[in-house]
Amino acid sequence: MKRIFMLLYFVLIVQGVSAQNTFRAKVINDQTKAVLNGATVTIPDLNIVSSADTSGLIVIHNIPDGKFEIEITYLGFAKSEHVYSFPLQDPRKILLISLGSASGELAEVTVQTTRANQNIRDIPTRIEALPLEELDEKSTMRPGDIKMLLGESTGIHVQQTSAVSGNANFRIQGLDSRYTQLLQDGMPLYAGFSGNLSLLQISPLDLRQVEFIKGSSSTLYGGGAIAGLINLISKVPEKDPELTFLLNGTSAKGADASGYYSQKWKHIGTTIFGSYNYNGAFDPANTGLSAIPQTKRFTINPKVFLYLDKNNSAWFGLNATAEDRLGGDMRVINGNADNLHQYFELNKTYRFSTQLSITHKINEESKINFKNTVGYFDRTLGGPGFDFKGRQLSSFNELNYVRNGEKASWVLGANLITDHFTAKPPQNNLSYSQTTAGVFAQNIYKANKWFSLESGLRLDGNSPAPSRPSSGIFVLPRINALFKITDHLSSRLGGGLGYKMPTLFNDESERDGYQYIEPLKIGNTQAEQSFGLNGDLNYRAPLGDEAFVSVNQLFFSTRVNRPLILQNNILLNAPGYLSTQGAETNVKLVMDELVFYLGYTYTDTRTHFDGMSMRQTLTPKNQLSFDATYEIEGSFRFGAESFYTSRQLLSDGTTGRGFVTFGLLVQKMFKHLDIFVNAENLTDQRQTKWGSIYTGSLADPKFKDIYAPLDGIVVNAGIRIKLLDK
Known part of the structure; x- marks a missing residue:
């Protein structure tokens, strides 16, 4: 028992x-x-x-x-x-x-701008990224260009340069647009002369991510990234095919039609984007001048992707854009010119470029990449009794080696950039050629789970060389550190050197239309050189099971020595330096389907010439944005946003007034169809309501600085048809 x-x-x-x-x-x-x-x-x-x-x-x-x-x-x-x-x-x-990603949150995002293709949270360089979900919203608000996409980003100010043609550029942290590099898939398609009108000729529908680096980034991609860089990442074919059409109309006489197709097979894939954008001349204030010019633009971007085997891949793309833009006196635009009505601004552009990217995977940790782009840009800028015509042929080649190890990641590479500009008579003396050869090394070292260090060094040689002390040779160190203080709190601190070669193309010469500008003598002009620092604190934490909050506080400071200025139609180095410092605050609160966003930018940009310190013109000290979005994924989206821009110093010594704009978006999503209605500037803030925007006669107007909207309330509505959708 x-x-x-x-x-x-x-x-x-x-x-x-x-x-x-x-x-x-x-x-x-x-x-x-x-x-x-x-x-x-x-x-x-x-x-x-x-x-x-x-x-x-x-x-x-x-x-x-x-x-x-x-x-x-x-x-x-x-x-x-x-x-x-x-x-x-x-x-x-x-x-x-x-x-899967929680609604409204920017989660595990892989960034490409630093070439290492790592998670955004693990990179010591401070990078902001707009993912596909946010670009989807922006593409319904302004399908024809990325002007709104950039203008609504904290720390970036879009500045209109023409009162009648809508031409605009953007400033990061108070610095002119020439100090920012605009890239597409890591390639400089919009440099020099071809950077003109770029904001107005890029559609967000063809993009899957936009990456921002604010602060000195010349070590990454060479000269011209003193204020930062913006990298536009194009869509690639996915496993499931996609065929999308977007049709849009606006109350400001605008219409947009665009389509996107992508498909991936075993060894080949393709994406094709095409669009036609039209806008009739629009004068909401009845001033007799166009606030929005008459515009006709056609764009086609096809790409072919090759997946040869598990270790080798490549893609090749073409980008072509043709645009006619006519602004000025409404009677001239309508074909009724006479002795009194004869003022106009004509912009006729043709943009064509090729892109090539080849990747060979050595093993699971290492790969070799080759990139090439060749660009052609032709522009005619015309007015009464004056024409400026020129064409640019540029190229970019880069070969790099990437190794992502457990502790250390390396990027080693070299690139060659050429820029050849030919001005047509009678301004043919403005022609120039420039070649830049550079080598670079970048390293990310993960010392432990709470500390990572990113360092980089670039050596560039430019020909023809500017005046001493650099003589065309630039050594550009850069360092950034990431501190993961707790699971919810992290900090980044970094800085680096930068430079910008002398060029004809800047905000001042573009505003003046290149009419009387003297040829640039590079050998007698010094390159602009800079030093920048930035640091931030980032706090992210859940608030219960269905909510979280994210707070980022950034501080920045940049100094540019002997900046290039236009004086008496001559480009020369200023006797002193330009400085900008300030702060950005970003707060995001996500509560299930409801998302709140608050952004604030403080910018103090000053010139220090001949011992005198003065505020820079057309640079608001304070900018505030607020955005609230309610979204049921795949069904409904409602958004409301408001923007405050403070008073700005103008070039005539007066001060422009501050203003607040307000916008609404409603979007209903079905399985194969989206319907959207968007309204901008519902407060109808227009500079023409506060006084005349020009002096002199209508036949020969002398325009004042444009610091506020001219187009007033604009409502757009449209549909997005998804015949094939993931």
């Missing part, structure tokens, strides 16, 4: 041990497939809480038999909730659990 009791006791022990199960799972991002180390797993009924290790692996032992709900959460991602029956069918199998 004793032996029977012992046998029963042993059987019970074995059964009890066998009832203790193990749960194994790996947590990844459903889009990038990157592991989500630190993801939290909870079994509420058992009061068990654990987290994923550095490889994203979750292991929980001693789970009894039965059915239990297991919750997996990660900041910025939607919660995963599943019921599992224990024992599992295959107890040794590691389950793969994918988490």
Whole structure:
């Protein structure tokens, strides 16, 4: 009998041990497939809480038999909730659990601008990224260009340079547009002369991400990135084909029609984007001058992607844009010119470029990349009794080696940039050629889980060379540090040197239409050189299960020595320096389907010439933006936004008034159709309401600085048709 009791006791022990199960799972991002180390797993009924290790692996032992709900959460991602029956069918199998991005949150984003293709949270350089979800919203607000997309970003100010043609440029942290590099897929398609009108000729529908680096970035891509850089990342073909058409009309006599197609097969893929944009001349104030010019633009961007094998891939693309833009006296535009009505501004442009990218994967950690672009840009700028005609032929070549190790990541490379501008008679003496050869090295070192250091060094040689002290040779160091202080608090601190070669094309000469400008003598002109610092604090934390808050506070300071200015139609180095410093504050609160965003920028930009300090003109000290969005994913979106721009010093010594604009967006989404209505500037803030924008006669107007909108209230509505959709 004793032996029977012992046998029963042993059987019970074995059964009890066998009832203790193990749960194994790996947590990844459903889009990038990157592991989500630190993801939290909870079994509420058992009061068990654990987290994923550095490889994203979750292991929980001693789970009894039965059915239990297991919750997996990660900041910025939607919660995963599943019921599992224990024992599992295959107890040794590691389950793969994918988490999708939470609504309204910029989660695991891989950035390309630093070439290392790493997660935005792990890079010491401060990078801001607008993902596809936000670009989708912007493409319905202004489908024809990226002017609004940039203008609504904290720290970026869009400045209109023409009162009648709508020409505009943008300033980062108070510095002129010539100090910012605008890239497409990491290539400078919009440099020099071809940068003119670029804001107005790029559609957001063809983009899947936009990346901003504010502050000195010349070490990354060479001269011209003193204020920062903007990288426009194009869409690529995905597993599922896509065919989308967008039709849009505006109350300001505008119409847009665009289409996008992409498909990926086993060894080949393609994307094709095309658009036609039209706007009739629009004069809401009845001044007799166009606030929006008559515009006709056609764009086509086809690309072919090759997936040769698992280690080799390439893509090739073409970009072509043709545009006619006519602004000025409304009677001239309508063909009724006479002795009194004869003023006009004509911009006729043709833009064509090729892009080539080849990637060879050496192993899981290393690869070699080659990039090339060749660009052709032709522009005619005309007015009464004056024409400025020129064409630019430019090229960019880069070869780089990338290695992403567990502790250290390296990027080593070299590039060659050529820029050849030919001005047509009678301004043919403005022609020039410039060649830049550079080598660079970048390193990201992850010392431990809380500290990473990114350093870089570039050596550039320019020909023809500017005046001493540089003589065309520039050594550009750069360093940035990332401190992950806690799970919710991090900080970045960095700085670097920058430079900008002398060029004809800047905000002042563009505003004056190049009418009487003297040829630039590079050998007698010094390059502009800079030093910049920036630092930020970033706090991110959940507020319960369905909400989180994100706060970022940035401080910046940049000094540009001997900046190039236009004086008596001559471009020369100013006797002193330009400085800008300030702060940006960004607060984002996400509560399930409701998202609030608050952005504030303080900018103090001054010139220090001949011992005198003066505020820079057309640079608001204070800018404030507020945005509220309610969205049911895939069904409905409602947004409201407001912007405040403070008073600005004008070039005639007066001060422009501050103003507030307000906008609304309503969008209804169906399976294959989106319907949207958007209204901008509902407060009808117009500079023409506060006085005349020109002096002299209508036949020969002398325009004042444009610091506020001219087009007033503009409502647009349209549909997006998704015949093939993921």
